[in-house]
Amino acid sequence: MPRRASDTSATRATTRLSREGIVAAAIELADRDGLAATSMRRLAQHLGVDAMSIYYHVRDKDALLAAMTDAVVAQIDVVPPKADDWVGQLRELIMAARQTMLMHPWAARVLEGRDQPTPAVLMHLERVLGIMRAGGCSVDLGHHAIHLLGSRILGFSQDLFDDDPDTSPPPEALAAWAETMPHIVELATAVTHDGALGGCDDDGEFAFALDLLIDGLERRRAASTAWSGEERPRATKSS
Secondary structure: OOOOHHHHHHHHHHHHOOHHHHHHHHHHHHHHHOHHHOOHHHHHHHHOOOHHHHHOOOOOHHHHHHHHHHHHHOOOOOOOOOOOOHHHHHHHHHHHHHHHHHHOOHHHHHHHOOOOOOHHHHHHHHHHHHHHHHOOOOHHHHHHHHHHHHHHHHOOOOOOOOOOHHHOOOHHHHHHHOOOOHHHHHHHHHOOOOOOOOOOOOHHHHHHHHHHHHHHHHHHHHHHHHHOOOOOOOOOOOO
């Protein structure tokens, strides 16, 4: 029995498609129209193929999102080693991750909702730990650092709530809070945020928190090394 024209067309589309091409097209679509607009049907239209051709390469929407974020994280620049400056190297790597996330803001939201790391995320964590170990940090401190830095390792931070300007309390609410919550009112009226990766995730806040955390890790490393006798503090001259 001869194949129908539609069957032949679908077969040809499946043959010329690749998983990598589908993922790249999905990233392009999400960058342009946002994650909500990146459905399997829209992706098929974007590629000019039948939707079933995509399912041949990608199991479902969740698998597609995982592949998309994995491809984005794999784009993070690998920073060159810095002799005797693991703090600077780690900061540069994390800021490189942030630049990648800023180019694909939707990826941060997908990563927030994932329970398991993708292969590229694991490789990024490997680089973080490698920098710390080369800088003299213990395995235990590296473990603490992964928990302490959290999503900041990938260039973004997860806030307790959405403090986007569009969701800020109206003036009448602030006036009502003035007596019972004066410090909240003071904060709400004194600061503003404009972040592509979240209401309170602007570059200044991100860098401020990152510097505090990495500096704290370095102090722990130095204290642990001195305590173990590997690095003794310099003697001070007596007066």
